[in-house]
Amino acid sequence: MIAVLILSLWAVDNSEYVKTVANQIEEGYKWTSIECRQANESLPAITIDSPTGKRFVCHKLVKW
Numbered sequence: 001m002i003a004v005l006i007l008s009l010w011a012v013d014n015s016e017y018v019k020t021v022a023n024q025i026e027e028g029y030k031w032t033s034i035e036c037r038q039a040n041e042s043l044p045a046i047t048i049d050s051p052t053g054k055r056f057v058c059h060k061l062v063k064w
Contacts, residue, residue: 017044021061029061 047055
């Protein structure tokens with residue numbers, strides 16, 4: 001029950017990201033590992049937050 005609540009809250013808080021992912025997957029995009037790099041703040045992403053305050057991404061959707 002708690003996991004469902006947490007997942008629901010995350011989905012609501014990240015609705016722009018969820019919509020973008022769903023649209024791109026429908027268009028033929030697939031998840032690809034990339035060398036971790038600093039996140040582009042203008043794009044929705046799930047990031048890894050470093051202790052220094054920098055945000056990194058390590059996967060992205062690529063059209064196949």
